[in-house]
Amino acid sequence: MLADVISDDLSKAFLFCNEAIVRAALEADVKVVAFYPGSPVSEILDTFYKISDKFNIKMEIATNEKVALEIVAGASMGGQRSLTALKSVGLNVASDTFFSLGYTGVNKGCVLVFADDPYCHSSQSEEDGRFFAENAFIPMLEPTDPVEAKEMVK
Numbered sequence: 001m002l003a004d005v006i007s008d009d010l011s012k013a014f015l016f017c018n019e020a021i022v023r024a025a026l027e028a029d030v031k032v033v034a035f036y037p038g039s040p041v042s043e044i045l046d047t048f049y050k051i052s053d054k055f056n057i058k059m060e061i062a063t064n065e066k067v068a069l070e071i072v073a074g075a076s077m078g079g080q081r082s083l084t085a086l087k088s089v090g091l092n093v094a095s096d097t098f099f100s101l102g103y104t105g106v107n108k109g110c111v112l113v114f115a116d117d118p119y120c121h122s123s124q125s126e127e128d129g130r131f132f133a134e135n136a137f138i139p140m141l142e143p144t145d146p147v148e149a150k151e152m153v154k
Helices: 002-008 017-027 041-052 066-079 095-104 129-136 146-153
Strands: 032-037 058-061 083-088 112-114
Touching: 002 017, 002 041, 017 041, 017 083, 017 146, 032 041, 032 066, 041 058, 058 066, 066 083, 066 095, 066 112, 095 129
Parallel strands: 032 058, 032 083, 083 112
Antiparallel strands: none
């Protein structure tokens, strides 16, 4: 629920995982978000769209996943905390940039939310981002619930 995402009091809140990710980004002072729409991460994009003006967040819908990752990587290299989210096959599209980030690094927090489907339960493509992260020397965290997702994004 959007009211819980932007509430000042989170002692009790009902948040889906995608909403918890947005809440964590707000608490971590993320200032740049970029996305290419795709399920199951579209809710993150939708929520940021509704609140970006209120929280002074630069939000961009990119041409594709590679461009979205380049936008947030550049923002982070320039000193702004940033976030993007990719659907299961989106990391394939963004892989050039993703692998380069393992070597260039970033200056501020740069979170990449990757919603993969390792056993092809909900998509047409079996994708496991853990192998991408390992080969790119980029840490990957795997939350098991919305609370962990919120803490890991922060």
